[in-house]
Amino acid sequence: MITLSRRLDDVRGSAIRDLLTLTARPDVLSLAGGLPAADLLPRERIAEAAAAALTDPASVQYGETAGLGRLRDVVAAHETGRCGRTIGPAGVVVTTGSQQALDLLARVLLDQGDVVVVEDPVYVGALQVFQAAGAALLTVPLDDHGMRVDVLAERLAAGLRPRLVHTVSSFHNPRGVTMADGRRRRLAGLADRYGFLVVEDDPYGLLAFDGPPPVPVAAHGERVVRLGSASKILAPALRVGWLTGPAQVCAAVERLKQCTDLCTSALTQAIAADLLADTTWLDAHLSHVRAVTAGRARAFTTAVAELLPQVMCTVPTGGMFCWLEFPGGTDTTELLPRALAGGVGFVPGSAFAVDARLPDAARCCFASLPSEDLREAVRRLGAAVSRRAPRPFHAGT
Amino acid sequence: MITLSRRLDDVRGSAIRDLLTLTARPDVLSLAGGLPAADLLPRERIAEAAAAALTDPASVQYGETAGLGRLRDVVAAHETGRCGRTIGPAGVVVTTGSQQALDLLARVLLDQGDVVVVEDPVYVGALQVFQAAGAALLTVPLDDHGMRVDVLAERLAAGLRPRLVHTVSSFHNPRGVTMADGRRRRLAGLADRYGFLVVEDDPYGLLAFDGPPPVPVAAHGERVVRLGSASKILAPALRVGWLTGPAQVCAAVERLKQCTDLCTSALTQAIAADLLADTTWLDAHLSHVRAVTAGRARAFTTAVAELLPQVMCTVPTGGMFCWLEFPGGTDTTELLPRALAGGVGFVPGSAFAVDARLPDAARCCFASLPSEDLREAVRRLGAAVSRRAPRPFHAGT
Numbered sequence: 088m089i090t091l092s093r094r095l096d097d098v099r100g101s102a103i104r105d106l107l108t109l110t111a112r113p114d115v116l117s118l119a120g121g122l123p124a125a126d127l128l129p130r131e132r133i134a135e136a137a138a139a140a141l142t143d144p145a146s147v148q149y150g151e152t153a154g155l156g157r158l159r160d161v162v163a164a165h166e167t168g169r170c171g172r173t174i175g176p177a178g179v180v181v182t183t184g185s186q187q188a189l190d191l192l193a194r195v196l197l198d199q200g201d202v203v204v205v206e207d208p209v210y211v212g213a214l215q216v217f218q219a220a221g222a223a224l225l226t227v228p229l230d231d232h233g234m235r236v237d238v239l240a241e242r243l244a245a246g247l248r249p250r251l252v253h254t255v256s257s258f259h260n261p262r263g264v265t266m267a268d269g270r271r272r273r274l275a276g277l278a279d280r281y282g283f284l285v286v287e288d289d290p291y292g293l294l295a296f297d298g299p300p301p302v303p304v305a306a307h308g309e310r311v312v313r314l315g316s317a318s319k320i321l322a323p324a325l326r327v328g329w330l331t332g333p334a335q336v337c338a339a340v341e342r343l344k345q346c347t348d349l350c351t352s353a354l355t356q357a358i359a360a361d362l363l364a365d366t367t368w369l370d371a372h373l374s375h376v377r378a379v380t381a382g383r384a385r386a387f388t389t390a391v392a393e394l395l396p397q398v399m400c401t402v403p404t405g406g407m408f409c410w411l412e413f414p415g416g417t418d419t420t421e422l423l424p425r426a427l428a429g430g431v432g433f434v435p436g437s438a439f440a441v442d443a444r445l446p447d448a449a450r451c452c453f454a455s456l457p458s459e460d461l462r463e464a465v466r467r468l469g470a471a472v473s474r475r476a477p478r479p480f481h482a483g484t
Numbered sequence: 485m486i487t488l489s490r491r492l493d494d495v496r497g498s499a500i501r502d503l504l505t506l507t508a509r510p511d512v513l514s515l516a517g518g519l520p521a522a523d524l525l526p527r528e529r530i531a532e533a534a535a536a537a538l539t540d541p542a543s544v545q546y547g548e549t550a551g552l553g554r555l556r557d558v559v560a561a562h563e564t565g566r567c568g569r570t571i572g573p574a575g576v577v578v579t580t581g582s583q584q585a586l587d588l589l590a591r592v593l594l595d596q597g598d599v600v601v602v603e604d605p606v607y608v609g610a611l612q613v614f615q616a617a618g619a620a621l622l623t624v625p626l627d628d629h630g631m632r633v634d635v636l637a638e639r640l641a642a643g644l645r646p647r648l649v650h651t652v653s654s655f656h657n658p659r660g661v662t663m664a665d666g667r668r669r670r671l672a673g674l675a676d677r678y679g680f681l682v683v684e685d686d687p688y689g690l691l692a693f694d695g696p697p698p699v700p701v702a703a704h705g706e707r708v709v710r711l712g713s714a715s716k717i718l719a720p721a722l723r724v725g726w727l728t729g730p731a732q733v734c735a736a737v738e739r740l741k742q743c744t745d746l747c748t749s750a751l752t753q754a755i756a757a758d759l760l761a762d763t764t765w766l767d768a769h770l771s772h773v774r775a776v777t778a779g780r781a782r783a784f785t786t787a788v789a790e791l792l793p794q795v796m797c798t799v800p801t802g803g804m805f806c807w808l809e810f811p812g813g814t815d816t817t818e819l820l821p822r823a824l825a826g827g828v829g830f831v832p833g834s835a836f837a838v839d840a841r842l843p844d845a846a847r848c849c850f851a852s853l854p855s856e857d858l859r860e861a862v863r864r865l866g867a868a869v870s871r872r873a874p875r876p877f878h879a880g881t
Contacts (some may be wrong), residue, residue: 088706089681089732090647091713092595104549125541134538141531144522147719150500183723184578198489215743240759250487284486310486322544326580326723326751333487346495346612348745353721354534355749383589408722415685475639 097218100458102209103178103434106423110432112410118451118466119432121260121407124383124457125455127376128322132368133358135137140357152345153337154181154329154408158360165363166313169292170306178331179339183351185290185328187210191347192286192312193220195339196250204252204283206234208439208448210260213253225249226441229259233266236273248281256290257301258406261439261450264339265301265404265427274471283310284336287481290316290317290328293373296381300405305331312336317359318372325355377405384409386458387451390465395472410436413447417472420446425474431467494615500831503820507829514862515848518657518804521780521854524773525719529765530755539572541762544735547750549742551578555757561730562760563710567703568690577734579741580748582687582713582725589683589709589727590617592648592736601649603631603678605836605845607657608652610685616796622646623838628798630663633670636664646680654698655688655803658836658847659850662698662801672705680707681733687725688712690770690805693778697802701867702728709733714756716804719867722752752845774802781806783855784848785821787862792869804851810844815844816871822871828864 103119112118112379153159159176166174181201182188189212197203199221205214207226217224225247234254252274256266266274278285285304287308291302292315305311312332330340342352342395384403389399391402391411399412411433413419419435426433453461500516507514537543548557556573563571579585586609593647594600596618602611604623616622622644624636631651649671663671675682682701689697689712702708709729715724727737741747760766781800788797788808796809808830810816816832823830833845850858 088679089593089730092592092734094595095592095736095740098739104742122546125545128541128544130538130541130544133544133751134535137534137538138531141527141534144525144527147525147527147530147721148522149519149715149720154872158784190744195489195492198491212743212746219740219743219752286754287558302677318546323546323746324544326745326747326749333486337490339492341490342495342497344615345608346583346585346616348580348723349609350723351753352723352749354752429845 094219097221098215099211103438106432106434115427116430116431116456116460116467117432118453118464121432121451122334122455123323124380125427127379129362129372132362133322135432136358137354138359139361140354143357146354146357148353150350150356152340152350154179154351155356155360157364158356159362161360161419162329162331164314168439169300169303174331178334178337180330180337180344181356182328182330182344183348183353184318184326185229185288185314186328187290187394188314188328189213189216189286192339192344193217193222195224195336195343196284197428202247202249204239204249205441206254206259207441207443208261208436208445210255210288210442211439213251214441224441228443229262229264231264232275232461233264233270233401236277240273240277243277243281251284252278253288254304255288256304257289258294260291260408261410261434262328263401263406263408263410268302269301271304272307273405275304275311276460278310279308284420285311287311287313289313290319292382293320294377294386295405296377297404297474301326309333313314320376321359321362327351327355327359333349369460380407380454383453383456383458383461387453387461387465390462392471394465396438403453407452409453411449411451413449413472415447418446419449422471426468426471429467429471429474431464431471433468491618492617494618495612496615500835503819503829503831507647508669510828511827512651512710512824513827513857513864514829515861516831517849517852519808520716520720520804521777524776526711526759526769530719533755533758535750536758537751540754543754545750545754547747549675549747550738551700551748552750552753552757555753558757558760559712559726559728560675566697566700568618575728575731575734577727577741578726578748578753579725579727580745581715581723582685582711582733585590585711585727585737586610586613586683588724588737590614590619590741592733592740594683597645601636601646603651603837604838604840605654605658605833605842606838608836611722611838614650621838625840626659626661626870629659630656630661630667633667635673636671640674640678640764648681648683649675650683651701652685652686653701654686655691655800657688657875658803658807658831658849659864660798660800660803660805660807663701665699666701668701669704672701672708675707676705682708684708684710686710687716688715688784691777692802693774694784695779696803706730718756718759719756721879722756724748724752724756777804777851780850780853780855780858784850784858784862787859791862791866804849806850807844808832808848808850810846810869812844815845816845819868823865823868826868826871827866828861828868830865
């Protein structure tokens with residue numbers, strides 16, 4: 088017998104992860120995953136960049152903990168443009184995916200019992216990180232315009248004093264919504280007034296279907312730590328993410344990263360730096376990804392409107408996810424086995440629920456399947472809904 | 485003002501890291517680093533493997549948290565051979581370097597105040613991880629045959645009940661020594677008797693200069709978690725390490741890794757799997773690395789014997805490090821600035837000391853410099869020793 092840390096008791100297992108095993112069956116059209124579309128990952132351009140990087144001896148050696156200089160430069164320039172104020176390379180720490188940035192942030196900022204505000208429904212990876220850090224979690228609901236910052240403001244006025252407020256500000260996972268500009272400005276102001284930090288988790292911001300990416304919360308104040316990632320715009324296997332924020336936070340994150348994994352791969356950082364700095368290629372690549380993904384989003388929502396007219400569906404303006412709300416009485420957790428039997432997978436809303444229960448909701452990823460498969464997936468979902476649940480078998484009595 | 489977690493207060497800053505900045509000056513021959521020799525990293529073979537890996541769409545996507553199947557297979561086969569009992573792929577978790585394995589292990593196994601035994605002098609990366617996890621640290625000294633397991637046994641008999649005992653069993657960093665076989669057997673037996681886990685941190689085991697690598701502690705018992713790494717045998721930039729151990733520990737580590745960085749790079753794992761499975765190439769590569777490194781070790785120790793006859797020096801039988809003990813009265817922390825001024829860097833023993841003070845010791849890495857530079861480095865070290873320390877300036881009185 089080996090005794091494990093009590094820390095782990097507080098971390099919710101990922102229902103999504105168990106589910107992904109089921110939806111990996113070849114006969115299942117999966118809307119459950121959160122993976123970028125395989126056909127949109129620029130594998131050949133990455134191979135070119137890898138070959139170029141590997142002419143440099145530094146590409147196979149240990150690197151600086153804070154990250155490769157030229158990657159920090161290109162991220163700093165990008166964030167300066169996004170936020171409308173100068174962010175220098177010293178304000179950037181490269182992490183092993185932005186999930187590591189979340190984990191390091193939680194560990195450097197939180198002591199046992201510190202209050203963290205999360206959105207409900209929540210990005211499960213953030214929930215787990217804050218649970219592992221021993222945080223006391225409070226939730227704020229979302230509506231079609233993102234986090235209900237007015238609800239947060241009321242709670243702050245009533246005495247709530249969080250250390251962190253976490254938000255997936257743009258093209259929310261799982262809810263599909265984007266925080267309105269006015270709310271962003273107000274959230275940054277509340278952070279200044281009440282002394283908390285906003286963690287603006289933004290892996291999807293560059294996947295806006297129309298027009299420029301949303302102006303970050305970090306454009307409106309300095310008590311914001313922004314997390315970015317190459318996973319959804321270049322490729323997940325680079326495991327390259329980054330964090331920008333106050334110098335004191337960057338220094339602490341860098342110090343903890345040193346004993347957490349020493350540094351992120353110099354090779355995959357060099358590949359990411361090459362692709363992000365090649366703006367002609369990057370613009371064309373992102374335009375293509377956005378156009379294809381927008382087409383898939385349209386195909387999915389059109390199919391839902393036609394084939395599941397009773398279901399409410401967010402209208403995605405970017406990102407990868409759509410949130411469905413079934414009419415009262417449908418329990419999506421009960422629906423799921425019938426859906427899988429009928430060849431379609433999704434994630435029940437309850438997997439993302441913290442205080443809310445969300446029994447009638449589902450997260451669907453429209454990014455990974457071609458349009459014709461999305462339509463067929465919706466058709467199968469409709470069939471599962473209309474099929475009657477099997478009557479429970481009562482032995483004897 | 486941003487308040488940071490109290491966790492960080494317990495983590496020792498790495499003096500080595502600050503030092504590496506100084507020793508990076510082009511006029512300094514550095515014995516301070518712990519980097520594998522750049523000229524021995526198989527960059528061209530890695531480029532071949534990268535090109536091959538990138539023909540597979542899976543190489544750019546997210547992967548399973550526990551690691552790439554074929555990498556776990558090859559590690560399991562290797563560990564089965566090393567340990568003399570069957571270790572299946574399910575008993576392997578791939579990590580982002582073995583430093584991440586240490587961090588995850590500490591977090592899944594330790595609660596605040598749990599007792600951890602470390603060697604003194606210690607691998608600083610392990611010390612930091614256990615400090616970050618809030619462990620109560622106790623030390624056991626080392627001698628020329630590795631950890632003084634007899635001292636540990638006495639303390640256990642007297643009531644000590646650690647959760648973990650950490651050891652760099654082979655070619656110790658920083659001490660250069662290897663734990664004797666009898667001690668390994670005894671340590672595994674103590675783990676069974678007293679119910680603790682041994683963390684056998686073994687990045688250097690395959691770098692044995694003569695004969696086969698040492699038989700692992702894990703060959704003698706099942707309460708051992710073994711950590712391995714591609715960093716010292718292939719390349720650090722792959723950021724590929726692994727952990728083998730009891731199923732319960734592997735499952736917990738995998739679960740925490742999920743919310744720590746989701747997965748290690750599928751691309752660098754594919755490269756590592758390719759190189760480790762190519763046994764003809766690997767054997768030739770490791771033979772070459774061992775032969776060159778053994779030659780450097782000989783050049784270094786020969787130069788020390790000739791040019792610093794008053795200094796005691798471990799005779800390295802593998803790995804990368806040599807431990808020097810200067811005659812009484814020499815303080816290596818005071819010696820360092822004079823050495824740097826004279827163009828040679830090393831790490832003072834005090835950087836690795838926990839309870840011991842070790843003022844007269846120094847860690848020297850012989851692996852990274854060609855033999856002629858090593859001789860020159862020792863000559864400069866000798867000059868720094870014989871140069872008189874500048875007399876302190878006393879103003880007025």
